[in-house]
Amino acid sequence: MITVIIPALNEEKTIAGVIDLVSKSPEISEILLIDDKSMDSTIDMARKPKVRIYTSTKLGKGTSMREGMLLAKNEIIVYLDADILTYPENIITLLTDPIMKGKADFVKSCVSRQAGRVTELVAKPLLSFLFPDLTVFSQPLSGMIAGKKSFLEKVEFENDYGVDVGILIDMHSAGAKISEVNIGFIENRMQTWEQLAVMSREVSRAILRRAKKIEPRDVETLENLNLIRTQMDFAIRESLIGRDRMLIFDMDNTLLEGSFITTAADHFNFRDDLIKIVTENSNPYTRTKSLARLMKGRSLNEILDVVDSIKVVRDTEFVISELRKKGYIIGIISDSYDVVTNHLKNKLAMDFSVANELEFSNSIATGEVKVPSAFLRNKYSKCNHDFCKSNVLFQLAEKYKIEIKNILSIGDSENDFCLLKESGTGVAFCSENKYLNYVADKIISEKSFIQILDFAL
Secondary structure, eight states: OEEEEEEESSOTTTHHHHHHHHHTOTTEEEEEEEEOOOSSSHHHHTOOTTEEEEEOSSSSHHHHHHHHHHHOOSSEEEEOOTTOSOOOTTHHHHHHHHHHTTSOSEEEEEOSSOOOHHIIIIIHHHHHHHOGGGGGOSOTTOOOEEEEHHHHTTOOOOSSTTHHHHHHHHHHHTTOOEEEEEOOOOOOOOOOHHHHHHHHHHHHHHHHHHHHHHOGGGHHHHHHHOOOOOGGGGSOOGGGBTBOEEEEEOOTTTTBSSOHHHHHHHHHTOHHHHHHHHHHOOSHHHHHHHHHHTTTTOBHHHHHHHHHHSOBOTTHHHHHHHHHHTTEEEEEEEEEEHHHHHHHHHHTTOSEEEEEEEEEETTEEEEEEEOOGGGBOOTTOOSSOSBOHHHHHHHHHHHTTOOGGGEEEEEOSGGGHHHHHHSSEEEEEOTTOOOOOSOOSEEEOSSOOHHHHHHHO
16 A cells, blocks of 8 residues: 655645545555644645644654655655646556556656756756766656655655755665656746755755765865855846847956956965966866965955956947847856856846855855856756856756857857857957967957947847
8 A cells, every 4th residue: 555645834725636636546545744834724625534634843845754754654655745736647656656566666756848947957967977877867856756665764854955856866875776757747836046046055965965975085076066056146037038149258358358366366466376276287176176265365345356456348338238238138157256257247237147156254255166067067068078168058048048049159268169169159359369279250359349249239
């Protein structure tokens, strides 16, 4: 027989429908509603045959899932979300058949639509690097699952958005046979970008915690990469969806008449250390980590003073203003720090910036840096680099449904090569008027952006 566990919080409008649906399955002997201290009539609506109702001891879906598992009397357990009314009639059979037939110990669902933003921008890039065996699962964050209690007892249930990917990793680590089944089209409630930002942090944390436990040899690598990232911080506002063209700037020697890190080196007297790091570190991750240490102890206002000391390329504000009027989404993708790119974004009225996150404590740089997983190779990647600006390009194009041919990118160095090559139009531009040693669609060496309007318009 089978136990169905339904964690719920304020789901009075949908809980009865979910219970009525699963009650039709003859294999179901008990339905456990684990209520997370709902303030509405969820409990009253759930009072039906086969249903046992409990109140969780601690707020959070993970606690409800774990306590439901401990209370279940059957070996086969199904977890369903309480807020979905579009489950297929045979949802229980779909999730439990592989277990009943001895083909699986744990079953994850996937649905007939593209995976969400946190899955594509956070979970999959991290899993591909840290748990490559799990990249075969198309939707690792799906919450509709089934498993054997004897395996679920070995799982650490995260008490936040990391719970689903945590279960998947723990099941894999426990040697469980895992299957993924398509349960058709399911409608979920859309989440705000603020909620997605929280979700991305918690999913990242769950994955990294397990990576450190299972692969201690990778701890040093994790320290270097420090991939925990509020992934949606860089995301453009939802209100911009619908625009069909995009302009992407590199920052150093492109928007600025100079480089932030070299200017900071002169300002803070670490030029010799900078040269040593750049010449001795070919790996972009370790180089990024080492460069961040040079900023340790610098206050926010000191860093922004350095940014403001570098001139912005002539005509930049005019070009940005004109192209925004024409419907362009405009932003920065840079190897520098988000504190710098965000300052420029705000200063120049741009829409977004994507850069490494320099950490601060009490407005003082700690010397640590976080690398957005958006830079890492993913399913959209066209090059073989593990870390590349073009990876961000394709993710932004997919998210905002903008054709690549309608994206114009501008950069100055070999770090921008793939970005310029893969964009609809790539413009090689250097504010210092130095030789550009790579191929792009267009090459500009003058200190002016006026010509950019010709390409864009």
